[in-house]
Amino acid sequence: MDDSNVDMQGGPIDKELQTLLVETAPNGNIEDYILPDSDDFNAIPQDPLNPITAEKVQLGKLLFHETGIAQNPKNEEGRGTFSCASCHHAQGGFQAERFQGIGDGGLGFGLGIARDKHNLYKEEDLDVQPIRTPSAMNIAYQINVLWNGQFGATGLNNGTEAAWTADTPKETNHLGFEGTETQAIAGLDVHRLVIDENLMASLGYKEMFDRVFADMPQSERYSAITAGLAIAAFERTILANEAPFQKWLKGDMQAMTTKQKEGAILFFDKGECASCHNGPSLANMEFHALGMLDLIDCPDPVFKTTLDNVENLGRGGFTGRAEDNYRFKVPQLYNLKDSPFYGHGSSFYSVLDVLIYKNEAQKENSRVPENALSPLFHPLNLTDQELEAITAFIEGGLYDSNLGRYVPAELPSGNCFPNADLLSQQELGCL
Helix, strand or coil, X not given: CCCCCXXXXXXXXXXXXXXXXXXHCCCCCHHHHCCCCCCCCCCCCCCCCCCCCHHHHHHHHHHHHCHHHCCCCCCHHHCCCCCHHHCCEHHHCCECCCCCCECCCEECCCCCCCCEECCCCCHHHCCECCCCCCCCCCHHHCCCECCCCCECCCHHHCCCHHHCCCCCHHHHHHHCXXXXXXXXXXXXXXXXXXXXXXXXXXXXXXXHHHHHCCCCCHHHCCCHHHHHHHHHHHHHCCCCCCCHHHHHHCCCCCCCCHHXXXXXXXXXXXXXXXXXXXXXXXXXXXXXXXXXXXXXXXXXXXXXXXXXXXXXXXXXXXXXCHHHCCEEECCCCCCHHHCCCECCCCCECCHHHHHHHHHHCCCCCCXXXXXXXXXXXXXXXXXXXXXXXXXXXXXXXXXXXXXXXXXXXXCCCCCCCCXXXXXHHHHHCCC
């Protein structure tokens, strides 16, 4: 490939990596890998039906963390104790930092992993995710979201209207929004969060809704739809644009260590990682079967999940097409070390474990047929040293250490967040 237009900087290792990036980039430009600034709304991918504004992002940021909207719990003990950020918090890289996220019915925060079942909740009353919590980070680059891509009326979901089942969260696709917006709207109801005019007034949000949605009739202004649009606008700005790799892409050749650069070269070359993990978020909108275990196989105690959970079928569980069975969406790769669990079933406990698995390419889930496995799942013949270098790139080079910028200093309600049960308040210093 002709890279004569590329401004090669740094030493030999930097130039080698730059050349590889040009060769693997979707459009043949190193810039294809750069995440925009979080306030550069013109550069952030957005739903044309939900234009991003600074005021909308600020409202969404607050609602995302607001425990006061947790007004539809199964047990009274859960009222006002959880939020969107219970399972997508900054300390976890906007994942749950737990093998199975718990919203309503959870107790404690600690480092995320310490959150557990409230002893006054029955298992059937818990709000738990039947699959490992996907990250909300860099979600702007996903047109369809979740492991099976079920949310979003456009993109890959064109033609799947028959699967937008009435009286289920998937029905929300009929609103016509992209995945981030659809999931945010549907998630408010699914996760027992409430939006109405009186509550917004009592929590201190009514004037913000009035400003952000001034063009809407007042009767429609305070709803799960408007709140979801604000939350989605905020989520689209959660970008790992301060990671060392991002700084290196922007010209700071010292931002990554030599080992991280060596790992990046392997990532984009021999490791074949960029075959799937590409573009600004190092992900794509493809689905692949890698034969990983499901959440039911997790050695830690899990709730409300079974062998026949439709989520275990991945994309096929949504589309109903046999050829989509066991295929899961390619995830983004930033801030992975914030979560001690990996894979849709939380079956791996380190980034290195995942790399070893992909290097050996021997499926661990006997329920996944050999003929369903992705053709990209094959032995890579990487050495231990090479695996360690790729790990260094993913864990360090792709790690944004300043995610606190996406967390509000306080909420208009004054509530503790992201959780507000008594134990969480003690652990978070809210008391």
